[in-house]
Amino acid sequence: MSRKKTAILISGRGSNMGALISAAMSPDYPAEIALVLSNRPDAKGLERAAEFGIQTAVVDHKDYAGDREAFERSVDAVLKDHKIELVALAGFMRILTPYLVNAWAGRMINIHPALLPSFKGLATHERALQEGVKLHGATVHYVSAEMDDGPIIVQGAVPVLDADTPDTLAARVLEVEHKIYPKALSMVASGTARVSGTRVTGSSDSAGTETLIWP
Numbered sequence: 029m030s031r032k033k034t035a036i037l038i039s040g041r042g043s044n045m046g047a048l049i050s051a052a053m054s055p056d057y058p059a060e061i062a063l064v065l066s067n068r069p070d071a072k073g074l075e076r077a078a079e080f081g082i083q084t085a086v087v088d089h090k091d092y093a094g095d096r097e098a099f100e101r102s103v104d105a106v107l108k109d110h111k112i113e114l115v116a117l118a119g120f121m122r123i124l125t126p127y128l129v130n131a132w133a134g135r136m137i138n139i140h141p142a143l144l145p146s147f148k149g150l151a152t153h154e155r156a157l158q159e160g161v162k163l164h165g166a167t168v169h170y171v172s173a174e175m176d177d178g179p180i181i182v183q184g185a186v187p188v189l190d191a192d193t194p195d196t197l198a199a200r201v202l203e204v205e206h207k208i209y210p211k212a213l214s215m216v217a218s219g220t221a222r223v224s225g226t227r228v229t230g231s232s233d234s235a236g237t238e239t240l241i242w243p
Contacts (some may be wrong), residue, residue, distance in 0.1 A: 042073025
């Protein structure tokens with residue numbers, strides 16, 4: 029089986045990066061984590077990746093004096109040098125320009141800690157509690173020109189409990205993230221995920237079709 033060479037882009041500790049690396053250790057997983065790249069030389073995730081024997085790279089955005097496209101061109105050059113085929117953003121705290129989005133259209137995915145299209149942007153757990161939603165979760169989607177947009181590949185939900193704080197809710201959502209991101213990358217790498225307009229088809233029925241009701 030030909031495994032898709034995948035790069036993970038991080039800015040910090042790389043919690044979701046760890047979940048992707050663990051999944052890719054299985055020989056039948058359709059993606060190989062070939063590179064971990066960060067815009068911060070002090071990102072803890074770089075050390076974790078190196079411990080797994082994965083190549084790492086740093087393109088420090090501070091070296092580009094606010095020229096976001098020049099920064100992204102350097103990132104793109106590193107990805108091409110490593111013959112990367114897919115890109116997974118995992119806490120990569122940079123707003124992308126059309127340059128990188130277009131260069132990797134259909135080959136770059138991201139995870140967001142909310143059930144998109146609700147709660148785009150930051151402070152998703154605080155906002156979910158403020159709005160009184162009963163279900164909250166995470167979304168893996170293709171990257172598009174608009175932030176936290178793009179066709180949705182996989183979503184996972186958790187109930188919002190009466191006693192929840194932003195921290196307790198975030199912890200439960202993070203567990204969901206670690207499950208759905210490897211699943212989504214597998215779907216993309218294997219070709220199972222097929223984009224049709226704004227929808228992604230090709231998902232399995234393994235999650236069942238039971239109605240989720242809470243409380």
